[in-house]
Amino acid sequence: MEDIVSGFKSIGMDWTKIVVFSNMGNWLGLNHKFAISPKEFLRYAKTDYKGKDTRALINALSNAKRAMDCQVDLFIQSIGLKHSGKFPAEVDNYIKINSTESNGNKNYRLIEALGVSPAGLIGRYRELRNKLEHFYETPDSQLVKESIELAELLISTIDNAMRSFSFSTLTSGKIDTDDTNGALHISYSSDAGELELEFYSQLKFDTEEFVSKVVLTPEHCLYMPLMKTCLLVGTEIGWDIAVIELIAAINPNIPPKSIYPVLEYA
Structure with a gap:
């Protein structure tokens, strides 16, 4: 828990001005098979x-x-x-x-x-x-x-x-401008059943300042809010509510009405 708290603190994101990038080109969706489908x-x-x-x-x-x-x-x-x-x-x-x-x-x-x-x-x-x-x-x-x-x-x-289902990147500014301040990249390992969070103090097309990586399992309180964000960002339905719920789980002190997420495609 301490690793993820320090990760969020280190990137200094403004959670009220979140831009969500759907990285669908890097992922083929969730997959699992039974003998009979x-x-x-x-x-x-x-x-x-x-x-x-x-x-x-x-x-x-x-x-x-x-x-x-x-x-x-x-x-x-x-x-x-x-x-x-x-x-x-x-x-x-x-x-x-x-x-x-x-x-x-x-x-x-x-x-x-x-x-x-x-x-x-x-x-x-x-x-x-x-x-x-x-x-x-x-x-x-x-x-x-x-x-x-x-x-x-x-x-x-x-x-x-x-x-x-889409890998997603949350930033507090657009990647192609100067206002980017911190970023969180969410990916998923289907083999391990784990979410991987990568923290960046800066993330632009020509600059990446990687800070740390944290792996989460379903036992973590943020696992389901993060999973919901990746699920709904890809469908474009209810994604904004999912992002607001995620931010509220990360920082309960931020009033949900002050959060205005924007969706873009990387």
């Missing part, structure tokens, strides 16, 4: 649904649920966590503070807290899961159809966030 389960569900008999509908419904769970678990693994739902205390606390759902599957609550999937979509999944767990009659064909559509939408939404 979410899209395969979805394809099975669509094939099963064509049968229309009781067995076909039950199988279609089960595979639609598997498709959703598989996609969510794949995402959880890709950001350095175990999909079992046994998260570090700091991640549990992040979910508690940022998720609109007060209970339920923690994996789904986390993707909502990170801004990867809207609360409404997660709410629909929760309703579906409750029906599945207490359903001992022939599934309604319309319910099965809606379940498959929900699975397809959830897979597409999370897939897009994973592809758009």
